[in-house]
Amino acid sequence: MRSVRNYLVTASIMLVALVVAAALLILSQVESASQRQAEQQLLATTRALSLVVDGELKRYESILTALATSSEVSQQDWKRVDARARQLGLGPDAWLLVSDRSGRQLVNTALPAGAALPAGPPPEDMWRELDRGRSRVCNLSEGLIERQILCVDIASRASGSPPVALSIIMRPAQLERILKDQRVGRAYTTVIDRTGRIIWRNRDADRWIGKPATKDIRAALRTRSESVQQSKSLEGTPTLAAFSRSAYSGWTFLVAVPRADLGVQGTGLLSLSAGSAVLLIIMGALVGLFTARQVTRATKRLALSAAQIERGASPDFARTGLAEIDAAGLALQSAFNARKSTEERYRLIFEQTSDLILTADLDQIITDCNHSAAAAVGLSREEVIGKRIADFISESDYTRTTGMLQRKLDAGGTTKYDVQVRNKAGAWLFWEINSGLLFQDGAPIGLHVVGRDVTERKKAETRQQLLIDELNHRVKNTLAIVQALAQQSFKGGRPPAEERATFEARLSALAAAHNLLTNAAWESVSLSQVVETAMATVCGTELRRYHIAGPEVRLGPQAAVSFALALHELCTNAIKYGALSNDSGTISIRWHLEGSGDDPELLLVWTEKGGPAVQAPPKRGFGTRMIERALASDLNARVQISFEEHGVVCSLSAPVSSMSA
Numbered sequence: 331m332r333s334v335r336n337y338l339v340t341a342s343i344m345l346v347a348l349v350v351a352a353a354l355l356i357l358s359q360v361e362s363a364s365q366r367q368a369e370q371q372l373l374a375t376t377r378a379l380s381l382v383v384d385g386e387l388k389r390y391e392s393i394l395t396a397l398a399t400s401s402e403v404s405q406q407d408w409k410r411v412d413a414r415a416r417q418l419g420l421g422p423d424a425w426l427l428v429s430d431r432s433g434r435q436l437v438n439t440a441l442p443a444g445a446a447l448p449a450g451p452p453p454e455d456m457w458r459e460l461d462r463g464r465s466r467v468c469n470l471s472e473g474l475i476e477r478q479i480l481c482v483d484i485a486s487r488a489s490g491s492p493p494v495a496l497s498i499i500m501r502p503a504q505l506e507r508i509l510k511d512q513r514v515g516r517a518y519t520t521v522i523d524r525t526g527r528i529i530w531r532n533r534d535a536d537r538w539i540g541k542p543a544t545k546d547i548r549a550a551l552r553t554r555s556e557s558v559q560q561s562k563s564l565e566g567t568p569t570l571a572a573f574s575r576s577a578y579s580g581w582t583f584l585v586a587v588p589r590a591d592l593g594v595q596g597t598g599l600l601s602l603s604a605g606s607a608v609l610l611i612i613m614g615a616l617v618g619l620f621t622a623r624q625v626t627r628a629t630k631r632l633a634l635s636a637a638q639i640e641r642g643a644s645p646d647f648a649r650t651g652l653a654e655i656d657a658a659g660l661a662l663q664s665a666f667n668a669r670k671s672t673e674e675r676y677r678l679i680f681e682q683t684s685d686l687i688l689t690a691d692l693d694q695i696i697t698d699c700n701h702s703a704a705a706a707v708g709l710s711r712e713e714v715i716g717k718r719i720a721d722f723i724s725e726s727d728y729t730r731t732t733g734m735l736q737r738k739l740d741a742g743g744t745t746k747y748d749v750q751v752r753n754k755a756g757a758w759l760f761w762e763i764n765s766g767l768l769f770q771d772g773a774p775i776g777l778h779v780v781g782r783d784v785t786e787r788k789k790a791e792t793r794q795q796l797l798i799d800e801l802n803h804r805v806k807n808t809l810a811i812v813q814a815l816a817q818q819s820f821k822g823g824r825p826p827a828e829e830r831a832t833f834e835a836r837l838s839a840l841a842a843a844h845n846l847l848t849n850a851a852w853e854s855v856s857l858s859q860v861v862e863t864a865m866a867t868v869c870g871t872e873l874r875r876y877h878i879a880g881p882e883v884r885l886g887p888q889a890a891v892s893f894a895l896a897l898h899e900l901c902t903n904a905i906k907y908g909a910l911s912n913d914s915g916t917i918s919i920r921w922h923l924e925g926s927g928d929d930p931e932l933l934l935v936w937t938e939k940g941g942p943a944v945q946a947p948p949k950r951g952f953g954t955r956m957i958e959r960a961l962a963s964d965l966n967a968r969v970q971i972s973f974e975e976h977g978v979v980c981s982l983s984a985p986v987s988s989m990s991a
Contacts, residue, residue: 356658363665368592369558372517372572372585374672376556379512379519379583380576381679386508387579390482390498391465393418397426398486398496406491412437421507424500427481430492431457440475440499448474452495460485460495467579469523470502470540478502478540480529502539505530514585518563522573522582526551529581538564543584547573551582561586577744577764628655635659639666686761686781689768694719694735697776706783708754722751731765738767739774748784760788854990855890857883857932861919864897875910880921883932889989892964899953900936900980909941909977916940929987938977946973965989 397403402410408428415426416439428437435447459466466483473479476499483497505521509532512519519532526548531538542548546561556574563569563586571586628650635645645666647659681700688699696717704711707722720728727749734745744766751759761781768776858878865876885893901910909915921934938944947954954971957980961967967984 356654359658363661364592367665367668368570368587369572370672371668372570372587373556373558373574374675375512375514375517375585376572376574376583378675379509379521379585380574380581382512383505383508383521383581383583384576384578387467387482390424391484394465394482394484394496394498398484403428403486403494403496404488404491406436406488408436412439412443415439416443420498420500421504423504423507424498427497427499428494429497430494435474436494438475450474456483456495457485459483460493467581469525470527470529473499476501480504502530502535506532506535516588516591518567518569518584518586520584520586522547522551522584524580547571547584551575560589563588625652625655628652631655632659632662635662644670686779686783688714688779688781689776690719690779691776692735692739692774694732694777703781706753706759707751723749724752734765735777738765738777742767759783759785854884854886857885857893857921857934860885860890860893861897864894864901865917865919867898867901875915876917876919878919880919880934881923883921883923883986883989886990889965892961896957896961899957900978903953903978904938904941907942908944909938911941914940915977923986929985932982932984932986932989934982936978936980938979941977943975944973944977 397411397415400411400414401407402414411428415437418426420426420439425440426437427435427440429435429452431452433450433452435449438445438447441447453468453471456466456468460483463485466481468481468483471479471481478501479499480502481497481499483495485493485495487493509519509530514532520528520538520543521530522543523529526542528538528541528543541564543551544561544564546559550557550559551573555577556572558570558572561569561571568589569586570589570592571584573582573584575582631647631650632655635647638645639662645659645663647663649656650659683700684702686700686703686706688703689697691697696715696719699711699714701711704714707714719731723731730747731749734747737743738745744764746762746764749761749763751761753759760783762784763779763781765777765779767774768778858880861878865878904910904915904917909917916939918937918939919934920937921932923930924933925931958969958971961969961982961984965984966988967982970981972979972981
């Protein structure tokens with residue numbers, strides 16, 4: 331068996347060839363790594379640009395949503411909307427536009443306040459999108475006062491008013507302001523709308539905005555949402571181009587670097603290897619063993635660095651003195667650092683965003699989540715990972731999400747839906763979900779979920795519907811009461827002026843009761859408030875004319891209205907015929923509770939004294955019938971009106987429980 335020394339001495343000439351071959355192989359690997367690194371960095375840059383622009387467009391949408399729900403828009407007070415919009419600080423290249431379905435402009439902050447607004451038809455596709463209940467990010471369009479514009483649109487549908495479109499319009503130059511802090515170096519940076527036209531470019535923008543993107547890029551956009559490929563710039567410069575399409579706006583962000591700038595270290599290595607080969611051939615026999623030792627040591631260091639990278643650790647590469655090995659080692663170090671920087675950047679976004687983000691495998695087992703998602707369900711990130719999605723949602727929602735996952739596996743795409751999520755305390759939250767598939771080597775391996783907690787919005791919608799239903803109920807009741815008052819007040823047989831005065835007085839009593847209930851948020855009012863309001867309306871400041879006494883009793887809305895109308899009829903009768911028809915008569919209204927059980931009885935007595943002698947009328951009028959029958963019906967009360975010599979006495983008894991309605 332030959333020794334290593336003898337073998338190396340004998341094989342020194344072959345060693346030179348192997349060293350040269352190894353150097354070429356390493357150069358190829360380094361070039362490939364550099365190419366992949368460049369592609370990853372370009373693609374990461376396009377995604378970052380998309381995130382920045384999407385964030386600003388979503389901010390515009392939030393501004394529009396806030397305006398759409400404001401009182402100024404619901405009241406169609408366009409002057410106040412104009413004044414408020416001018417304080418939004420959108421910048422010199424963006425402004426607010428409000429228009430109706432015909433295209434008539436109602437607000438345009440690009441023009442001086444009060445200026446005449448131009449007219450023109452609305453964009454053909456705007457209302458088609460808005461009528462579907464979605465916001466709209468437009469392609470590059472031609473405006474009425476600007477040749478080239480971009481926009482974000484939403485619709486406002488205030489109750490009882492025709493819908494209007496609220497838009498933030500911007501010049502393409504606004505994109506330059508949004509992206510001014512993004513460093514892209516010598517790269518060509520371009521934003522392309524959904525039709526393939528350029529809407530912004532960092533070089534010669536005035537020349538290229540509105541022009542179509544290059545033919546190969548347009549072809550790629552028809553089949554892929556993001557990619558890296560060899561291309562040429564609009565000026566004809568060979569480039570390495572990466573693009574990524576925003577799922578929110580549909581715009582595509584393209585970054586291209588001249589291929590001449592993608593230099594690879596060690597480009598003169600082949601010539602150096604050839605010269606070294608001649609030298610090694612001459613000196614191979616003398617330095618074979620030394621060379622072998624150096625190469626072996628350097629190769630081991632390089633292999634150790636590669637193994638460290640494979641384990642996810644930072645490569646601890648030390649220079650060996652061999653240029654080829656050092657170049658490869660440093661390239662590996664640079665590639666690892668670049669990958670780590672990209673991963674850290676995306677991890678930071680993942681951890682700090684307020685959106686609720688999680689990933690899961692195809693069995694819907696959670697593989698990762700950010701702190702926002704974990705905190706929303708009251709758990710730590712470690713507690714969430716490994717749990718099933720079914721552990722947090724209802725069985726019906728899990729069946730629905732499983733079906734959506736299967737549709738994505740069959741047809742691709744993303745799904746957007748609302749789902750109820752149960753937190754650690756057992757409370758149900760509402761999440762708005764956007765979900766898509768994760769791929770590895772072209773095959774789906776799981777799904778990503780981005781959610782937003784819309785629980786408060788759902789609660790607000792429920793409260794709003796309850797208020798609408800309650801308002802409808804109360805309006806119907808009020809209209810029924812007004813109808814009855816009108817029918818009884820205008821029955822005929824009396825002068826029209828007297829009938830109108832009677833009707834107006836009854837309406838005033840109804841309005842006074844409504845004012846009390848409005849001040850109490852239509853919850854309940856005290857009986858003493860209802861009595862004092864009715865008597866003050868009749869007697870004014872003459873407190874000596876009436877006496878009120880009784881414990882605290884709460885009346886619901888219906889009971890308060892019934893009492894107010896009954897007291898009005900008694901007061902009206904007292905003014906015309908009873909104790910208030912002279913200067914000395916008085917009225918006593920006293921009540922007390924009888925019974926100590928869960929439902930005591932209210933006993934109320936109206937007593938008139940000091941007025942002219944009274945006698946029972948030959949027939950019962952509306953007021954008397956309303957007091958005796960309406961109170962009996964509304965409050966389950968027993969009512970008795972007697973006409974004593976000293977004045978009218980009205981007695982009422984009713985269970986307290988019947989007065990809460």
